[in-house]
Amino acid sequence: MQNRGGSLQTPYHNSFIVDLFRKTSKNLVRSAAAAFFGHFNLNQRPVLADVSHKSIALKLMGVLMTEYISDRRIRRQAPKYYLILVAWPVYIFFLPCIWSVSKLLCAFYLLFVGVYLYNEMAQLMHECWHKYTPNINNNFFYTVYSYFLVTDPQIYRLVHGYHHSKVNSWDDTEFHPVGRINNSFLRRAYNFVEIVVGFIFILCLLTQVLPRHERYRDKYQKSGNIISICLWIMIYGSIGLASAIIFDLTVSQIVVPYLISLWLCSFAIHHDQLIEHGGLIAEGDIHQRNVATRNLRHDTLMQKIILFLVHNDAREHVLHHTMVKENSRPFPGTIPMPENAVYISLADYGRILLDMITKD
Ligand SMILES: [Zn+2]
Numbered sequence: 001m002q003n004r005g006g007s008l009q010t011p012y013h014n015s016f017i018v019d020l021f022r023k024t025s026k027n028l029v030r031s032a033a034a035a036f037f038g039h040f041n042l043n044q045r046p047v048l049a050d051v052s053h054k055s056i057a058l059k060l061m062g063v064l065m066t067e068y069i070s071d072r073r074i075r076r077q078a079p080k081y082y083l084i085l086v087a088w089p090v091y092i093f094f095l096p097c098i099w100s101v102s103k104l105l106c107a108f109y110l111l112f113v114g115v116y117l118y119n120e121m122a123q124l125m126h127e128c129w130h131k132y133t134p135n136i137n138n139n140f141f142y143t144v145y146s147y148f149l150v151t152d153p154q155i156y157r158l159v160h161g162y163h164h165s166k167v168n169s170w171d172d173t174e175f176h177p178v179g180r181i182n183n184s185f186l187r188r189a190y191n192f193v194e195i196v197v198g199f200i201f202i203l204c205l206l207t208q209v210l211p212r213h214e215r216y217r218d219k220y221q222k223s224g225n226i227i228s229i230c231l232w233i234m235i236y237g238s239i240g241l242a243s244a245i246i247f248d249l250t251v252s253q254i255v256v257p258y259l260i261s262l263w264l265c266s267f268a269i270h271h272d273q274l275i276e277h278g279g280l281i282a283e284g285d286i287h288q289r290n291v292a293t294r295n296l297r298h299d300t301l302m303q304k305i306i307l308f309l310v311h312n313d314a315r316e317h318v319l320h321h322t323m324v325k326e327n328s329r330p331f332p333g334t335i336p337m338p339e340n341a342v343y344i345s346l347a348d349y350g351r352i353l354l355d356m357i358t359k360d
């Protein structure tokens, strides 16, 4: 009898009983996997005989995690990522030309193309953070979209985890970069600027807060911010220059519509976030704070238009907090909402904004 590598070798090592046990356990795992795949109808291919136990176990976990949304539906999201990569520079390229031809036409273009694409790009960047779509290069898309959105990739990378763990509290740095402002006048003034300027205002604050914040300062890199600024200038400068040369436009015909587009997109995306979390400080544990997240009703034309522009982000946003592992946003109506989910109308949202700038 010899002890090799810590395991005891017995005379029965290659016996009939051991072989029978191995074959039986192998068949049991295969049968269980076949039963699961059959039940969820995800994998009809007869490949189970040649996959390892480990991959069967991983696939079983995958099936269990995608009970509501199949892996195939998730993977079908991939073309969107490539499409936006092309669509956004094309939008930017034609924007100055349309601005110079007709301001009214440009208003529709800014809203139904610009805001629509910018919101989708921001949502997809967020989904890359969560690595929801397995068949794309999440890191690549996350980084490129961050620059297209005029953001520094490290900011969202650092703070989004706390949007989940500290949601609907003053400690959610992504939403409240400076925490609670005790002076009531200053807090209302801050809320007013946040409501008018939007996402860009919060990003500017995060750029100032993160290098000094005890939770983030060791991870934040000043060079990342400088690189980001250079890349924004390069991306928008080169597309703007190409547009100016081809359509024979002046500097102001390029810069003015770009700034309007940036503000409108920043405004729209932040109002989507304010619908979900604006002025909302919830009491209790993580589950109670998660479920307090608001969702926008979708029963009037205006609500439907807004939900269309934000790609349904605010429609069932509570699910992104209560079931964070599920990529729920692209599939509204698929996952049951929590029993006590909070739905608001646009009128309710108007009252929330009013409270933010008037209440002490
Ligand atoms: Zn998230």
Ligand SMILES: [Zn+2]
Residues within 6 Å of the ligand: 163, 276, 277, 317, 320, 321
């Ligand atoms: Zn949220």
